[in-house]
Amino acid sequence: xxxxxxxxxxxxxxxxxxxxxxxxxxxxxxxxxxxxxxxxxxxxxxxxxxxxxxxxxxxxxxxxxxxxxxxxxxxxxxxxxxxxxxxxxxxxxxxxxxxxxxxxxxxxxxxxxxxxxxxxxxxxxxxxxxxxxxxxxxxxxxxxxxxxxxxxxxxxxxxxxxxxxxxxxxxxxxxxxxxxxxxxxxxxxxxxxxxxxxxxxxxxxxxxxxxxxxxxxxxxxxxxxxxxxxxxxxxxxxxxxxxxxxxxxxxxxxxxxxxxxxxxxxxxxxxxxxxxxxxxxxxxxxxxxxxxxxxxxxxxxxxxxxxxxxxxxxxxxxxxxxxxxxxxxxxxxxxxxxxxxxxxxxxxxxxxxxxxxxxxxxxxxxxxxxxxxxxxxxxxxxxxxxxxxxxxxxxxxxxxxxxxxxxxxxxxxxxxxxxxxxxxxxxxxxxxxxxxxxxxxxxxxxxxxxxxxxxxxxxxxxxxxxxxxxxxxxxxxxxxxxxxxxxxxxxxxxxxxxxxxxxxxxxxxxxxxxxx
Ligand code: HXC
Numbered sequence: 139x140x141x142x143x144x145x146x147x148x149x150x151x152x153x154x155x156x157x158x159x160x161x162x163x164x165x166x167x168x169x170x171x172x173x174x175x176x177x178x179x180x181x182x183x184x185x186x187x188x189x190x191x192x193x194x195x196x197x198x199x200x201x202x203x204x205x206x207x208x209x210x211x212x213x214x215x216x217x218x219x220x221x222x223x224x225x226x227x228x229x230x231x232x233x234x235x236x237x238x239x240x241x242x243x244x245x246x247x248x249x250x251x252x253x254x255x256x257x258x259x260x261x262x263x264x265x266x267x268x269x270x271x272x273x274x275x276x277x278x279x280x281x282x283x284x285x286x287x288x289x290x291x292x293x294x295x296x297x298x299x300x301x302x303x304x305x306x307x308x309x310x311x312x313x314x315x316x317x318x319x320x321x322x323x324x325x326x327x328x329x330x331x332x333x334x335x336x337x338x339x340x341x342x343x344x345x346x347x348x349x350x351x352x353x354x355x356x357x358x359x360x361x362x363x364x365x366x367x368x369x370x371x372x373x374x375x376x377x378x379x380x381x382x383x384x385x386x387x388x389x390x391x392x393x394x395x396x397x398x399x400x401x402x403x404x405x406x407x408x409x410x411x412x413x414x415x416x417x418x419x420x421x422x423x424x425x426x427x428x429x430x431x432x433x434x435x436x437x438x439x440x441x442x443x444x445x446x447x448x449x450x451x452x453x454x455x456x457x458x459x460x461x462x463x464x465x466x467x468x469x470x471x472x473x474x475x476x477x478x479x480x481x482x483x484x485x486x487x488x489x490x491x492x493x494x495x496x497x498x499x500x501x502x503x504x505x506x507x508x509x510x511x512x513x514x515x516x517x518x519x520x521x522x523x524x525x526x527x528x529x530x531x532x533x534x535x536x537x538x539x540x541x542x543x544x545x546x547x548x549x550x551x552x553x554x555x556x557x558x559x560x561x562x563x564x565x566x567x568x569x570x571x572x573x574x575x576x577x578x579x580x581x582x583x584x585x586x587x588x589x590x591x592x593x594x595x596x597x598x599x600x601x602x603x604x605x606x607x608x609x610x611x612x613x614x615x616x617x618x619x620x621x622x623x624x625x626x627x628x629x630x631x632x633x634x635x636x637x638x639x640x641x642x643x644x645x646x647x648x649x650x651x652x653x654x
Contacts, residue, residue: 155211158211163235171326172304181376182221183221184223188218188228190215195211197242197275198243213268215230216229216230216247224382225260227261228264229265237269238305239269239270239279240279240286241272242278245285248264252286255297256292256296256297264300266311267304267306287313291317294490297387298388300382306329308352315330322365323353323367324369324374330352330363334351358442362443384451395457400455402628409429417539417566417571418470422467430627431454435452437450444477446464446468447462447464447481454496455631463497463498470502472503473522474504481522482521488531494534494637500538501540504545519548527555532634532637533556536621536626537562537565537567546567552617560626562608562623566607567610571606572602
């Protein structure tokens with residue numbers, strides 16, 4: 139073979155790899171409203187930066203006629219490139235090739251980029267679109283999955299891991315997205331479940347569609363497994379780019395600092411009007427967030443899940459902060475099973491990746507009731523508490539209104555090594571609200587009273603005056619400063635600057651034992 143023939147052979151193999159499962163299957167992919175693995179990578183990565191690895195890898199299976207059916211690349215496109223100018227590793231399952239199913243050879247490609255990402259200290263993005271374990275390969279495919287899961291766990295807390303589920307993801311395959319830091323799903327074209335509708339029908343005689351069982355809506359609002367639900371592939375890939383802009387490359391680095399055009403001294407006088415005069419009236423905490431952070435910098439995470447808490451990333455004077463905020467507009471901002479897990483997950487991510495945590499507290503307590511108690515609100519709340527206590531990155535809290543009872547002790551506070559606690563004059567920091575306190579403390583007096591309602595009102599007013607304010611906590615030094623709402627932005631920025639070099643450690647241990 140001449141050199142020219144050899145060069146032509148290489149080109150032929152490259153072209154074959156680029157075509158994946160062929161034009162017909164690419165057309166079928168498009169017909170479903172999905173992009174191919176390569177088209178997705180083109181949108182995700184900075185133009186011209188993607189460098190593929192292992193494009194010529196083929197499977198080694200000799201069963202069921204597979205030996206005659208080999209496609210270079212073997213159902214996954216892997217490599218590295220840049221997103222926002224920063225090194226990022228990627229694997230994108232190619233549904234056009236053997237349904238993107240995971241073979242041993244194809245898992246080795248994924249594991250190679252995972253190993254490189256861990257060693258280089260750069261994020262890994264997975265674009266999932268796969269029929270699961272390569273059926274013809276049997277246990278070899280399962281071995282591939284297991285080795286892949288191991289890397290997800292080893293990479294956890296070392297480099298950010300993001301998975302976008304952009305097609306099928308079923309059976310044990312779901313555990314990779316579940317192990318990563320952030321999961322995105324695409325509406326209508328993606329689903330995730332352990333056992334599909336057919337098995338559900340056989341075992342439980344229950345008819346359910348793919349979307350109803352494990353579509354993007356289900357995971358973004360009910361299970362919380364998806365952090366983002368996106369309308370289509372393009373929105374999903376753009377959301378990954380945006381999300382990455384808030385994250386450091388690895389656990390030894392800080393998130394990128396952007397030049398901010400928003401004045402760090404800016405005071406928004408309308409903040410003084412956000413909390414209503416009546417303590418029982420709701421307001422939308424997003425009003426506060428959007429007014430204190432750098433303009434348009436808030437990226438909400440888990441927007442449709444556990445909505446009595448709002449969480450996300452934002453910037454203050456260009457520096458990234460994780461925000462945990464009770465949402466008085468939903469369930470009065472009560473903590474519950476789901477919001478506890480939602481909050482805990484973001485706090486632990488921030489702690490692992492050097493992102494300060496800002497808490498906005500307005501919480502009347504934990505949501506009461508058998509549903510919550512039986513779902514283990516004790517254990518779920520403990521996860522949230524554990525996350526705050528364990529966290530050693532800068533912790534700033536602004537108590538805007540209620541900080542009652544157990545919820546005060548669970549949320550960010552001075553006693554859990556919180557660094558700075560501000561309270562607005564509207565803050566109410568007490569064991570419980572005035573109504574509840576009066577009912578407990580004056581039960582006998584109220585039972586005997588000739589005019590119990592009149593007495594109750596008097597006692598409630600007295601309790602409110604005495605306890606439902608920030609001043610007892612401020613006298614005790616549990617609140618560092620009572621500030622006007624409009625001062626919040628400059629005060630947070632000042633505190634963040636002061637805390638920039640913060641060092642704090644937990645006692646040496648192999649790892650803690652959070653109440654899973
Ligand atoms: C090998 C597979 C495959 C698989 C799909 N294909 N899944 N090949 N192993 N797991 C192939 C199909 O044979 C077909 O090949 C091509 O991919 C496209 O599949 P279609 O069925 O034509 O596509 P569609 O109609 O869109 O249906 C997609 C699907 C379906 C719903 C995902 O393919 C399906 O049900 N696949 C099997 C899913 C499954 O049970 N997987 C194992 C799960 S258990 P041709 O040549 O015709 O184009 C598991 C365990 C993991 O994954 C455990 C980890 C610990």
